[in-house]
Amino acid sequence: MPIRTIIEPFKIKSVEPIRWTTREERERLLEQAHWNLFLLPAEDVLIDLLTDSGTGAMSTRQWAAMMLGDESYAGSPSFGRFRRAVEGIFGYKHVIPTHQGRAAERILFSVMCKKGDVVPNNTHFDTTRANIEFVGAEAVDLPIAEAKDPAAPHPFKGNMDVAGLEQLIARVGKKKIPLVMLTITNNSGGGQPVSLENARAVSALCRKHGIPFYFDACRFAENSYFIKMREKGCEGKTPKQIAQEMFALGDGCTMSAKKDGMANIGGFLCTNDDALAQQEKDLLILTEGYPTYGGLAGRDLDAIAVGLEEALEEDYLKYRIVSTAYLGRHLSSEGVPIVQPPGGHAIYLDARAFLPHVPPAQFPGVALAGELYLEGGIRSVEIGTLMFGEHAAMDLVRLAIPRRVYTQSHIDYVIEVILEVWKRREQIRGLRLTYEPPFLRHFTARFAPL
Numbered sequence: 001m002p003i004r005t006i007i008e009p010f011k012i013k014s015v016e017p018i019r020w021t022t023r024e025e026r027e028r029l030l031e032q033a034h035w036n037l038f039l040l041p042a043e044d045v046l047i048d049l050l051t052d053s054g055t056g057a058m059s060t061r062q063w064a065a066m067m068l069g070d071e072s073y074a075g076s077p078s079f080g081r082f083r084r085a086v087e088g089i090f091g092y093k094h095v096i097p098t099h100q101g102r103a104a105e106r107i108l109f110s111v112m113c114k115k116g117d118v119v120p121n122n123t124h125f126d127t128t129r130a131n132i133e134f135v136g137a138e139a140v141d142l143p144i145a146e147a148k149d150p151a152a153p154h155p156f157k158g159n160m161d162v163a164g165l166e167q168l169i170a171r172v173g174k175k176k177i178p179l180v181m182l183t184i185t186n187n188s189g190g191g192q193p194v195s196l197e198n199a200r201a202v203s204a205l206c207r208k209h210g211i212p213f214y215f216d217a218c219r220f221a222e223n224s225y226f227i228k229m230r231e232k233g234c235e236g237k238t239p240k241q242i243a244q245e246m247f248a249l250g251d252g253c254t255m256s257a258k259k260d261g262m263a264n265i266g267g268f269l270c271t272n273d274d275a276l277a278q279q280e281k282d283l284l285i286l287t288e289g290y291p292t293y294g295g296l297a298g299r300d301l302d303a304i305a306v307g308l309e310e311a312l313e314e315d316y317l318k319y320r321i322v323s324t325a326y327l328g329r330h331l332s333s334e335g336v337p338i339v340q341p342p343g344g345h346a347i348y349l350d351a352r353a354f355l356p357h358v359p360p361a362q363f364p365g366v367a368l369a370g371e372l373y374l375e376g377g378i379r380s381v382e383i384g385t386l387m388f389g390e391h392a393a394m395d396l397v398r399l400a401i402p403r404r405v406y407t408q409s410h411i412d413y414v415i416e417v418i419l420e421v422w423k424r425r426e427q428i429r430g431l432r433l434t435y436e437p438p439f440l441r442h443f444t445a446r447f448a449p450l
């Protein structure tokens with residue numbers, strides 16, 4: 001019989017202890033944090049699933065590359081290695097480093113958008129939306145209909161509604177649309193992939209109307225692996241070939257290297273347009289740094305150059321996608337409601353279905369996230385009424401998996417904790433807001449149990 005167990009494709013050379021706390025300690029800590037897990041000290045968290053952004057473990061090759069980092073202000077060889085790695089996968093003419101993804105977004109939208117413009121996306125990430133709105137433009141989400149149903153098992157639930165895009169272009173006119181974006185994978189839509197077929201259709205429509213087409217490429221490697229697994233005709237391609245094929249459909253991208261760059265910090269902006277690149281570099285110098293470092297240390301550029309290649313290794317991607325699915329499968333087989341199918345970087349608990357007796361106005365997602373911390377020291381994040389206000393279509397709790405950080409036994413522990421909370425779900429109460437800041441309230445809001 002062939003061996004079926006999929007193991008972590010690494011061994012551990014350096015360990016970072018994590019600290020157990022008692023239930024009494026956690027009760028006190030949660031109260032001190034006003035039931036907002038952002039306000040917890042990280043050392044009081046046992047398993048931290050707050051985000052997969054910048055929280056991954058670097059490889060020995062990345063640490064070795066960091067020692068080769070050259071810190072010259074201009075023309076560093078680290079930038080040369082970084083640029084070649086990005087060019088080899090993304091294929092765009094200009095590569096502009098930034099300190100993280102949102103810096104690339106700010107520069108892109110400052111240069112391309114003006115007041116009254118409209119930017120469509122499958123689903124904008126919150127910083128993407130905020131940067132578009134900051135320049136006075138409108139961010140429009142155009143996910144396919146299935147994306148709004150947590151239980152719908154669509155293989156490419158991250159796809160854009162192409163007919164919806166066509167209608168939007170007809171309604172507002174192509175002159176008002178400076179670019180179309182496609183987020184791969186669709187983070188705000190549950191970490192769901194976008195198919196090559198969908199990207200081709202979006203690209204063709206953009207070409208027809210002469211509208212530039214950009215990718216938000218944060219999780220491009222995970223997206224490529226889903227395509228290899230699920231899209232007809234792609235089985236025999238490598239994730240790198242799929243990524244190259246995908247990016248060839250566009251005119252540029254923004255990227256947070258804190259995700260599939262496998263680095264703790266960094267990002268970049270790419271474009272094929274010479275005139276835009278010049279304007280972008282001028283703005284970069286003003287706020288990020290010289291175009292051969294863009295706010296990063298030379299050693300960070302080297303870590304990203306290696307990380308981008310490692311993110312596309314099939315053994316790694318298989319382990320990554322299979323281990324996220326493992327968490328999802330073990331929860332849903334016990335009846336725990338999750339967004340289906342499992343995405344690449346996270347599992348999303350459906351808090352409204354988990355706690356049907358807690359109305360959205362009593363923050364079921366925040367209440368559930370608090371219970372996971374109380375039960376087992378797990379930190380997750382609410383994506384729902386707290387984050388989006390009364391417009392939230394769902395109340396979700398995201399369990400984001402840092403890259404190469406936790407082993408299967410950590411995930412088994414997470415499953416056990418969630419199942420314990422599931423058993424006593426009827427006793428869980430909602431929360432009331434005691435403080436909220438004027439914007440981005442989820443970071444600092446405070447709560448008290450009802």
Ligand SMILES: Cc1ncc(COP(=O)(O)O)c(C=O)c1O
Nearest residue numbers: 053100101102125127187218256
């Ligand atoms: C889809 C998407 N776009 C953009 C960003 C912003 O990247 P950064 O956090 O590096 O600014 C993120 C970060 O989570 C993201 O998930």
